[in-house]
Amino acid sequence: MESWHYTIIIVILYSLLILWVGTGRWTKSKTNTMDDYFKVGSGFGFIVLYLGIAGGFHTAFAIPGSMGFYYSHGVAFAANILWTVLTPLGVIYFIGSRITCLGKKFNYITPADLIVDYFGDGKFRAFLAIYILVACIPLMTANVTGPAILLSSGTEGHIPYWGALAIMGVMVIIYVTSSGIRGVTWTTVAQAIWMFVAVWAAAIWCLTLIDGDLMTLFNTIKDTEPELLTLPGPQGLATREWWLTWPVFGIALYWAILPRGFMFFYSAKDVATTRRIGLTVGFYLMAMYLPAMVIGFTAFYYFPTLEGAAGDNSFPLLLATYAPAWFAGIIVAGGLAAGMSSMDADTNANAAMLTKDVYAGFINKNASDKHYLSVGRIFVVLLVSLTVLAAGYRWSLVVLMIGVTAAMIVQLLPAVIAVTIPMGRLRLTKMGITAGIIVGLIVSLMALLGGKVFPLGGFAEIIIPKLLPASWTRFDASFLGLAFNIPLALIVSQFTKAPDPEAVARIHGALDEEFGRRP
Amino acid sequence: MSDRGHSNHLIPRSLWDKLYLGWFLVCFLMVWIGTLFVNKPIPVFGMPLVYVWASGWGIVWLFGCLFFGQKIEKERLAAKGE
Numbered sequence: 001m002e003s004w005h006y007t008i009i010i011v012i013l014y015s016l017l018i019l020w021v022g023t024g025r026w027t028k029s030k031t032n033t034m035d036d037y038f039k040v041g042s043g044f045g046f047i048v049l050y051l052g053i054a055g056g057f058h059t060a061f062a063i064p065g066s067m068g069f070y071y072s073h074g075v076a077f078a079a080n081i082l083w084t085v086l087t088p089l090g091v092i093y094f095i096g097s098r099i100t101c102l103g104k105k106f107n108y109i110t111p112a113d114l115i116v117d118y119f120g121d122g123k124f125r126a127f128l129a130i131y132i133l134v135a136c137i138p139l140m141t142a143n144v145t146g147p148a149i150l151l152s153s154g155t156e157g158h159i160p161y162w163g164a165l166a167i168m169g170v171m172v173i174i175y176v177t178s179s180g181i182r183g184v185t186w187t188t189v190a191q192a193i194w195m196f197v198a199v200w201a202a203a204i205w206c207l208t209l210i211d212g213d214l215m216t217l218f219n220t221i222k223d224t225e226p227e228l229l230t231l232p233g234p235q236g237l238a239t240r241e242w243w244l245t246w247p248v249f250g251i252a253l254y255w256a257i258l259p260r261g262f263m264f265f266y267s268a269k270d271v272a273t274t275r276r277i278g279l280t281v282g283f284y285l286m287a288m289y290l291p292a293m294v295i296g297f298t299a300f301y302y303f304p305t306l307e308g309a310a311g312d313n314s315f316p317l318l319l320a321t322y323a324p325a326w327f328a329g330i331i332v333a334g335g336l337a338a339g340m341s342s343m344d345a346d347t348n349a350n351a352a353m354l355t356k357d358v359y360a361g362f363i364n365k366n367a368s369d370k371h372y373l374s375v376g377r378i379f380v381v382l383l384v385s386l387t388v389l390a391a392g393y394r395w396s397l398v399v400l401m402i403g404v405t406a407a408m409i410v411q412l413l414p415a416v417i418a419v420t421i422p423m424g425r426l427r428l429t430k431m432g433i434t435a436g437i438i439v440g441l442i443v444s445l446m447a448l449l450g451g452k453v454f455p456l457g458g459f460a461e462i463i464i465p466k467l468l469p470a471s472w473t474r475f476d477a478s479f480l481g482l483a484f485n486i487p488l489a490l491i492v493s494q495f496t497k498a499p500d501p502e503a504v505a506r507i508h509g510a511l512d513e514e515f516g517r518r519p
Numbered sequence: 520m521s522d523r524g525h526s527n528h529l530i531p532r533s534l535w536d537k538l539y540l541g542w543f544l545v546c547f548l549m550v551w552i553g554t555l556f557v558n559k560p561i562p563v564f565g566m567p568l569v570y571v572w573a574s575g576w577g578i579v580w581l582f583g584c585l586f587f588g589q590k591i592e593k594e595r596l597a598a599k600g601e
Contacts, residue, residue: 078573082550085577089543089584214565222560229560229567240555248551272592279588282581286574293570424527516526 003325004155010329011151014194014336015171022175022187029182033369037180037376038109038352043269044185050277052185053092053264054284055192055341057255059143061402062195062338063202063331064150066289068312070296074221074228076238077292083252084285091256093278096265098420100274101514102507103266110349111262112357115412118419118507119430119499128412129357131437132259133350135408138401139258140346140383141390144168147339148391153316154332162392168336169388172344176351176384177377181263184344191337196288198334201327202315203291206298209322217297224304228297245476250403254410254478259349260342271514343387351379400448403477407444410478411437414489422508432493440485443468447477533594539587546580 021027029036036042044052059065069077099114108114112128148164159167175183210217218229227234231243255261268274299314302322306314319328355376360367364375414436418428450466450473466473472480498504531537554573561568 075567075569078550078554078569081573081577082547085550085580086547089580093584093588215562216565218562218565218567226560230569231555231558243555244551275588275592279585282577286577286581290574293566421528422526423529511528512526515528516532 003328004158006325007154007329007332008159010326011155011167011333011336014333015167018171018187018190018337018340019174021190022171022183023178024186027175027179027182027186029180032373034109034352034356034372034376035107037373038348038356039103039181039263040185040267041107043104043273044267045269046273046276048185048189049264049268049273050281050284051189051192052267053261053277054281055188055195055337056184056260056264056345057087057281057285057342058192058195058288058338059139059146059342061146062288063146063199063335064313064315065146066292067202067296067299067315070228070292071300071306071314072311073233073235073237074225074230075293076231076233076243077289077296079238079243079247080251080289081286082247083255084289085282086248086252087255088278088280088282088285091253091278092261092265092281093275095416095420096256096261096278097271097274098511098515099262099265099416100268101271102420102510103262104268104270105510106507108262108266110353110356111257111259111412112353114262114419115415118503119415119433120503124430124434125357125361127434129353129361131408132412133353135405136259136346136350137386137390139405140343140350140387142401142405143339143342143346144387144391147335149313150316150332150335153313153320154328156320165388165391168340168343169384172340172347173381173384176344176348176380180376181267181348184348185264185267187344188341191341192284195334195337195341196284198331198337199288199291199295202319202331202334203294205323205327206295206318209298210301214294217294217301220301221297225300228300239474241474242476245479249410249479249482250406250476253413254406257412257416258346258405258409259353260345263345263349263352343384347380347383347387350383351376354379354383400452403448404445407448407477407481408441411440411444411481411485413482414486419507420511422511426490427493427498428489429493429496429498431496432489432491435492436485436489439488440481443484444477444481447473447475447480533591535587535590535594539584539591542583542587543580546576546583549576550580 031041033041066077066080102108102114106117108117110129111132112125115128116125144165147168148161151159151164151167152161175187179186221228225234232238265274268277295315299318302318303314306317319331323331355372359375360372364371414428415433418433446467449464450468452464454462454464456462468480531540550573553576554569557568557572559568563571
């Protein structure tokens with residue numbers, strides 16, 4: 001057998017495992033309702049949800065993106081250590097547990113449910129749902145490109161890039177339409193374990209390549225590209241402005257309030273479960289990324305002259321050149337696990353929003369749950385198809401696309417905080433929140449896209465003008481957006497209609513009951 | 520928001536809440552700001568200093584908040600009479 005045959009066999013075994021886990025009897029709900037399809041009404045316990053959240057947090061950036069990042073930018077990657085701890089201990093522990101509390105108490109299904117219950121329903125619900133959906137499409141697309149490249153190169157092109165995309169898409173459609181969030185969470189449990197083993201196995205294998213001699217690895221890099229060992233890195237990425245804003249605003253604060261985060265928080269058995277996950281999931285997240293340094297630097301040790309996208313693919317190249325075929329297969333499947341674990345969760349969450357917030361909210365208000373579930377499954381198929389088709393263009397703009405998602409989602413943070421954290425005299429209104437989101441989005445997109453040129457099929461191009469001062473755009477776009485969003489939201493809120501006092505009292509009363517009773 | 524009658528949840532209530540927040544802030548600043556002050560190509564057990572500093576403080580951060588978080592949880596259960 002040729003080496004790529006082994007890779008395909010292992011990927012087939014992985015795929016069968018995931019389909020079995022994602023459609024087995026443990027994923028079946030006793031009731032046929034939206035409440036038990038898009039989220040788990042009765043709630044998952046600690047271990048399942050822990051691994052579900054842990055795996056669901058990882059995208060293709062885990063494998064092979066993080067290794068490519070070390071190859072290209074060196075220890076600038078340490079910025080990721082910040083979010084792997086800040087997100088769990090700050091956002092999940094403090095805000096995620098409150099989302100669980102309110103979700104359980106008032107039976108929310110989508111992120112918009114929580115926000116409009118406080119600020120008031122109507123067109124605001126549709127605005128939020130469409131805004132969040134538009135925000136998530138770039139991230140979903142970016143997530144599947146890396147694993148597809150990994151699978152294609154791992155099989156020496158015998159599975160083409162589009163074929164790899166189709167395999168992931170079909171698998172996700174099968175288990176998400178079959179089992180909704182239960183299928184998503186159970187497969188993510190398996191994927192979380194697989195990718196964790198794959199990353200550590202890859203690091204240990206890399207150590208064997210360099211005879212366990214980290215000092216030689218360090219000295220080789222110091223001699224050939226010493227900028228990899230300090231900030232800002234050889235390409236100047238991790239400037240002080242970037243370091244101080246990106247890990248906090250560009251990732252930590254938005255990562256846990258992605259729609260998939262809401263679905264997991266709503267699916268917790270109780271508030272204590274989410275709090276315990278907040279306290280402990282950082283150990284998994286951090287441990288996933290620690291080995292990337294050894295892998296990325298080993299790739300540099302063997303292939304020190306790769307540039308641009310080739311640098312991002314340095315780890316797949318290392319595998320293809322030096323790894324035994326069966327081992328490469330395990331890592332390739334680990335990459336698929338990383339991409340699919342977030343693609344399925346995003347698909348489920350976005351299908352929930354389209355079904356509950358748009359279809360049930362505006363198009364067909366009084367249908368049965370059975371009807372809404374059928375519509376939800378159609379949305380799952382459409383969303384996966386859209387993601388796969390978009391990724392089929394082989395976007396070279398993955399980082400930019402993830403930046404767009406981050407910049408859009410983080411603008412929702414003031415609204416989420418206003419609902420979940422009673423703050424005394426501070427006051428926000430629906431108009432204030434909306435104005436803040438729109439202006440924050442405009443500013444952050446100007447920062448992200450200003451000066452970029454986008455070719456249109458080779459016969460024309462779109463040039464985005466630079467409207468912000470260069471000194472501003474050194475900061476992360478999400479931070480810039482929030483810097484305009486929050487003051488504007490506060491100012492507009494002073495002059496516009498406050499939320500219904502009864503809704504505020506009901507929601508904050510529920511939070512007081514859960515979080516405010518201690519001496 | 521009109522929160523008259525509701526407590527301000529940004530203010531830590533018990534000693535363990537304050538210790539959690541204090542530990543969180545110190546470790547956060549050590550990773551966030553402190554890393555900028557150890558930005559040298561120095562090996563620590565063969566690994567770059569920036570990597571060891573940031574991940575080392577990250578681990579300290581996790582263990583400390585886990586400890587204080589468990590104390591807060593016990594306090595909550597006691598307050599609820601469970």
